[in-house]
Each structure stands twice: as structure tokens, then as C-alpha cells.
Amino acid sequence: MSGFNECRINFLLTVTILVTVINVVVPEAGSPCILRPYPDGLVCVCNSTYCDTLEFSLPTQNGSILIVSTSEQGLRFKQTEGNFNSDEKIIINDFNQNRQKSHRKSRQNQTPNIFDSRSLIKWIMNRYTKTKRQSDTKKQLDEVNIKVDHSIAHQKIVGFGGALTGSVAHLLNEMDSGLKEKILQAYFSKRTGIGYSMIRTSIGGCDFDLKPWAYNEIPKHDSKLTNFTELDERDLLKVGLFNEIKTIAEDDKIKIMAAAWSPPKWMK
Secondary structure, three states: OHHHHHHHHHHHOOOOOOOOOOEEOOOOOOOOEEEEEOEEEEEOOOOOOOOEEEEEEEOOOOEEEEEOOOOOOOOOOOOEEEEOOOOOEEOOOOOOOOOOOOOOOOOOOOOOOOOOHHHHHHHHHHHHOHHHHHHHHHHOOOOOOOOOOOOOOOOOOOOOEEEEOHHHHHHHHHHOOHHHHHHHHHHHOOOOOOOOOEEEEEEEOOOOOOOOOOOOOOOOOOOOOOOOOOOHHHHHHHHHHHHHHHHHHOOOOEEEEEEOOOHHHOOO
């Protein structure tokens, strides 16, 4: 699992990463997103028979990268190839709302689509600096040099993932089996999805369960905690999902991080 994540990190860069490369647009692979506008933004339509997918081939040449772009304006998994050895900038054209007949109003101060450190820093400073001191600092950032020492490692990425709570388990269980499978594939499949490799869940209930609950709520004042004889039915529901996820991810070593949210009321 860690090797897979390192490979994706090395070659699969999102639009938030800064690079200076020459770009080549890659024909879309897999199933494209069917966009649907809502007042707060655009979503991809997914049902039991169709869901958009993320499918790509990893670059094989030294210095080659693949950039997968998703934007607020409507880009969904747009793929662009490039090379670190080029001095030219990569420009990714954002989603054309007029061509897609979208009626969303354009917003000011959109994220720059030119991938170089100078443009991004100027954009950040223009948008978030409010005090005079910060404004003066912004004016000095006409030229920025960034030096990266690859021999010094400050952090280690062990994977990416999301939370699987009681409410998530309940909603997935209420869905058509085909739709549930496609949603799990979108998150955990390494072939057609984003390849999550970690899950965060609760020990007992949490604030994202259908109602508050904890282990050993009864009998009350049971200091010996004698009521740990079997898993709660809500746990069994999540365990079933864990097994489905392992199959979809083709990975028996998906990391599960768990923490207790609350003890039973009688302990408080």
C-alpha cells in the first residue's frame, strides 16, 4: 500500500501543486463526469448504472508527470502531461461554463491556472493580506526563489483517506447495491477511483451517528465493564463495509484509525 501511495504522490499531482513544465493535454480516459448545476456548485451525477471514473497510466520516463485537475468552475479529473525538465509554464484552461450552458455567476479572485510559485504567492497575498504591514510584504514578493533539499525529510505521507461513521454506514446500507459499490469504488479503487488507503472511524458512537451511543451503557455503574460480550449491530454494519472496501481496493492492509468519542453517561 505504501509503495502505491508513494508512486501516486511522485507522479499524480493535483492542481494545488506548483510546477514549471511544458504541457500536453491527455485524452480523457474512463467515464467522464456528468455535471449537474446546483445553487452552491456543480456535482457529478452518479447512479447504480453510471459513475464517472478516474483512470490513467503512470508516466514511465524520468521527469515526466501527470497532472489531474479538478476545479470549482467545473473541471473534473482533467489530465495533463508535462515534464519537470522544461522551463516553460504549464497552463490548464479552466472549465468553459458558457459552452456547457451553466448559469452560475463567475466569481472574483479565482485560483490562478498558471503553475508557477510566483503567481500563486501573489494571488494568496492579494486575497488574504489585510493589514498595511502585510500589504507592504506583498509588494516585496516580486521575485521568489524556492530551494528544496531532497536529502532532508520533515514528514512522511503514509496514505490518504476519509471517515466512515455510523451515519455513512447507514446511508450506504440504504442504497441500491449497485450504487453503493460504485461509490466505494470511486473512493477506494486504485483502478477507477482515487485510491483511498486509510479509514478513520469511531470506537462506539460519535457525533456523526444517527443518535448518541457508547459501549457499556448498561448495566449502569458497571466498573468491571462486564458487557463487552459481542459487537454492537452498528459495529457489524461497519465491519461489513470494511470487508467490501478491502475487496474493492484489492488491499488487505488498508489502515483503519479508530478513537473513542465518549464514555457512557454513567461514567461522566
